[in-house]
Amino acid sequence: MSQDKISVEEISRIAKLAQLQLSAEEVSNYSQQLSKAIGYFEQISQVQTARVEPLVTPTEIENILRKDEVKTETSSEEILRNAPHKTGSLFTVPPVV
């Protein structure tokens, strides 16, 4: 059972959600590797947390807010400079739907 904390089905589902294509061998490998990694965290579940508020951030400091002001950081040319493919000033990507 400890071998199977993350089943191959679950790996396939996560891969699909992340748009990753994995071979059957990879799926099986990841299932074992991730199950092992998750196993290390098993100990944590022994801690009593019934009365503990879930932690959202480790630093309970005041809000950091920005004034509503426009600043131009980069031009569209700059932002597109790293794009492998573009059409005019638009990013071109493979079809996803």
Place this chain on the structure above:
Amino acid sequence: MSFEAVIGLEIHAQLKTQSKIFCADSTVFEAGDNENTSPVSVGMPGTLPVLNERVVEQAIKAGLALNCHIRPKSVFARKNYFYPDLPKGYQISQYDQPICEHGSVEFKLNGKVHQIKIERAHLEEDAGKSSHFGDYTLLNYNRAGIPLLEIVSGPDLRSAAEAAEYARTVRQILRYLDVCDGNLEEGSLRCDCNVSVRPRGQEKLGTKVEIKNINSFRFIEKAIEYEVERQIEATERGQRIIQETRLWDPDKNKTFSMRTKEDAQDYRYFPDPDLLPVIVTAQSLEKMRQEIPELPLVRARRFVSQLGLSENDADVMVSEKDVADYFEKTGALCGNYKAAANWIMTDLLRELNDGKLSIRQSKVTPENLGALIQMIDSGKISGKIAKTIFADMWSTGDTADKIVKAKGLVQISDISVIEKMIDEILTGNASQVAEYRAGKTKLLGFFIGAAMKASKGQANPDVVNQILLKKLQGGS
């Protein structure tokens, strides 16, 4: 069997800010492709979001106006999905701790008051815009990071008409607060509709279908009408309704399936570690409360009870905050609210509509309209002349007084002047006078017309009437 529709709406309202929710890119709609972008909005590794304070203020105001409880501490969460319109791989949204919850909205439809629950209103960032071309997709990230408030109603709506009216009411409230421009064409207000049907009297809800991204109130109504009909017919044929997402096709007037529950996303929400919880202090809550103007429903009630308008007139006057302000100012200046409402409804709004202008762009100011109404009320000009004066005021922006003086349009109420004029008319039309006296009293209209024409419309019609009757019946 008779069926009942159960409808809930998710309204995505773009908040009215200069810059995006988590970075300083401009939110201006008219911008070149990818002009309003920066490393944060295109999701470059290592960039960090910083929350825009205006967004929080506007969400609080909207929440208060929707009678919501404002959470002293709300949390941003990551909604994970892999799609190129959000290059980070997740949308920053709020999940189990939204900023506003448990509110309600009231509206009137065909004279009946409806109260609809607001389950929650949460902050999130918009995604980029993708355009599909078969073997490739183009992306514009100007919209990525635009602040949105998603307002989720309870499943309290029972008809397409109610749903559309609810959406109009929410838009009106947001516009009163000046936190959303409500521009449907530009996508600053978008609507998802959850629709299900159930046999009347049944408690349990039917399987719901979501209709996504509708951007007009008319389409909301049509899409829901179609969908309710479709679900009832399917149920009557013994088919099971599938939980799915559908889209509205305005050309074919029908909804079609986009994806079913089976391929539904698992968003794997978790608190965003890049952002601190949003803390709303009692002090800032109070400050926002002070800034909320009188809202349309309350204002309409006041117009009825204090200013003597009919309910219908009051509803028209409060439709937009600027119209309501204009009306109150005009009414206060001339002291005749009823007349102010009439002029605005029948003349001003028509001209504004024809010219596709907002009331702020009107050349006729409340001061000038108020002065025009006073001239009528004091008998200086007739109501009929006032219409032509208004047309001049509309095109030139001049005051009524100036137009009256320039064109010599002052109403003639002087009895001796009118008598003299009428005597001339009666002398000139002796045969008609004889006919009238022989019993053809319908001819009175002819004489009134002649008198108005002779005075170029400036004779006081009441005085003309009186004198004519006296002279015609007097039989001299």
